[in-house]
Amino acid sequence: MKFKFLLPLVIFVVMAGFLWKGLSLNPNDVPSPLVGKPAPQFELSQLHQAEQAVSRDSNLGKVWLLNVWASWCVSCRQEHPVFMQLSRMGEVPIYGLNYKDEREDAIKWLKDFGNPYTISAHDYKGRVGVDYGVYGVPETYVIDKQGVIRHKHTGPVSAQALRETILPLVRELKKG
Amino acid sequence: MKKFMLLALLCLSLPLSYQVQAKEAEYTTGAPEIHGRVMGVSEELRCLVCQGQSLSDSNSEFAVDMRAQIQEMMEGGMSDRQVVDFMVERYGDYVRYRPPFKASTVLLWFGPFILLGVGVAVLYTNVLRRRKQIDETPLTEEQHRRAAELLKQYSGENKA
């Protein structure tokens, strides 16, 4: 069998290998270039107390989660019970970034479904969201004591993702 | 007739404080020069929630927002290049609609032309080799005659 006649087969097998790997990947996932970099600075008014500000720096020294959510976001309702449970556990503070939402709608949503957030920042125009590379809610960031983003989870956080990825990372960061 | 009445009623029911002055409509994204630049940059950026459109093509909320933000940045003085860099810093290379030219995309950009070169080279050598390899015996007189007969027969059918 002359080699040149086998060439198409070889090329195909290589391609099939990549396709097979591709089956276990998510094409919609946009890897964030911010992981490993300092979390972008922001200062916004708090959701519940508009006169008060909340900023990134106010959290230096502790490990925390930043969860981007909105009352108009259907998937956020999906992940909400997971965050409620997490807030009850008290292991890590969860800060909310209320993204492009009306203040009254957001407050009502939290009242109806429960508020797992220590504080929610009201990002009405979504500019802070853009700084964080938000493109679809919900999104969740794990930020360490030095204010560096260590992990970004796009889409609703499932109990499995919390258990297998986020919590172990949080625990490790708290130790260091 | 009915539609006209409906339209007339609707017009009458509009609030009187309404501006009835007809004018040339304004661009949704600012002054003409900025509008052109916004659309230009938007064509180079991908709409991340749209499955395959550029920011300029898409009419999704995300795209509309992004264009508004790009407009703001440009009105604030950022150049086209700075706007694109801003987006890439936050969203990664993925947000570029045109894949960037980096080590990881060398195969992508050069691949087709390399392949073309290889194809042409193979073609060339193959044709030349063929010329040497294939031995063609010229037709004999008898074969020539038979061929001519068959051709006449076939084209004879054509005319029928």
Added chain:
Amino acid sequence: MIPEIGQFALIIALCLAILQGIFPILGAQLNIRPWMAMAKPVAQGQFIFIVISFACLVYAFVTDDFSVLYTASHSNSLLPTQYKVAGVWGGHEGSLLLWVMMLGLWTFLVSIFSKNLPDEMVARVLGVLGLIAVGFLLFILLTSNPFERLLPAAPDGRDLNPLLQDFGLIIHPPMLYMGYVGFSVAFAFAIAALISGRLDAAWARWSRPWTIVAWSFLGGGIGLGSWWAYYELGWGGWWFWDPVENASLMPWLVGTALIHSLAVSEKRGGFKSWTVLLAIIAFSLSLLGTFLVRSGVITSVHAFATDPERGTFILAFLVVVVVSSLLLFAWRAPKIGQGGKFELVSKETMLLANNVILTVIAAAVLLGTIYPIIIEGLASVGVIEATNKVSVGAPYFNAIFVPLLVPLVFLVGMGPVARWKKADMPDMLRQLRWAFIASAIVAVIVPFLMGGWSWMAALGMVMATWIVTTAIYSLRQRFKATNPELPWGHRLNAIPRSFYGMHMAHIGVAICIVGGTLVSNYMSDKDVRMDIGDTVTVGGYTFRFDGVIETKGPNYMSNQGMIQVLQDGREVMSLKPEKRVYTVQTMPMTEAAIDTGVWRDLYVSLGEPVSGGAWSVRVYHKPFVAWLWTGVILMVLGGFTAMTDRRYRVMARKERKATAETGNLAAAKIATEKA
């Protein structure tokens, strides 16, 4: 009850397909006549049962049977009837059933129109088609059963995606699938030839009409898809290099190369291993397309709802089919004869170069489409950083496509004029000198007529004019070579239809190039906020916004914009773009208002309401865009014309007579002598 019948019919079809796949091929190898003879009736039976199954699914839709999960997911009682029928193929499971029915149809047609083929060949071809059917039927029955029940039945369905509630859904998928699936016939012929070791000009002549028909349908289907996206999606784009679009373009490109390659194999006995390989690649790309669209590995607005299990099955099937056919190729191809020799400058070389370019374009499209997967795959094993993930969009494909198109178009002009075996380049260039001059003149004039110089527009016009002028020249030359004593009607008739078909298709390409180039370079649009009475001027037309009224459709509410169009102050037409909200799925949909003309389309799209009763409106002037689809229609007509060439009909008649008289052997002898 009916859905169960449908499912049962599928199971029977699967059993028949298994018989069809195994026995005829073995029979051909071992020369067992009854096994070979089984092929036709079993294939026809398989088709009948698939049709029954399909009919049962249509019945479920039309009678609003929401106890069937698929119907409940894709239909609704308010849906107009024609969309209930078309909705059958609006989702993954149903479209697969359509796929399999098309396969059955092609198999059925092969079983009927193959009286002049040797029995072993027919047996092998039908056998291969049967094996493919087995794969798809298993896929349907094991992972994608459209007849799965939903108990308790839903009170009403989730409705067909509003984007699909359109005439386009009625014609685009069936036509596209006829093409996609049609390449399985060329594939089956290729495999049959490899198995038998018999790869001669006769084989090429048998395969060619089937391939041309499949190619025509696929091209037509792609064109329809483009047109549908243009008027449906609301922003007037006509090609997005979306992965699913690419998945249909790739087999078409390779199919084009295959047709040209078959021409050489038929006429000159050359390129045989190349032709067989192209046939295998074309169908493999069809299967690959099926994989890409349904597995979830790529993002696309066209992609069906999927899960990894289905993706794995299709990939496994794809691997089995392609690996086995390529192994067969690697084993048998070296034994295929090489055909005659020819000079570096000859029709053969030009056709070969044509095939190289087409294949490279298809490879480039493939590379661009799966590149993100490659990068992610390499990143997941740590070879490169994950943030290297890139998205490959239109700018890449356009940047690659255009440079590759240029040499191809040059060949389109030269090829028909070149002689077989040895062509005289200086003489050809001399013959075509007027074509050169005309192309240059048109290329310079048109951009200025359109409004301003553009290198891309000039290039496009050079290419298109080159094709048209060389085609006219070639037609004239051919006409001059006919018998001058005959009346010109007879002389025109003496030129084979395949010759006309070729030039029709080539001119179709030229028209497409004109449309694509001019609309891309001279399109103008404005995205504006319009209060009532506001005007905006685009492309020499003034558009006045007269407000928005609410209207109602059978299953939607609509905000209909009233746009009055003026030219030179005179009212010429009114356009009514809509923003619809469908009752069930409540997603807003834009229905653009389009005025189509020979020289331009006017396209208005309603955006969102903004403060004070105003709306954002996007107005487009698209010159020559209709030429895109006109070109495709001409290509399809060219294909059909070529297929009705006398030699396919005469040969069939002669060989049927001969078969009746003296049996298969004589027929084969005649065929090879005429070659």
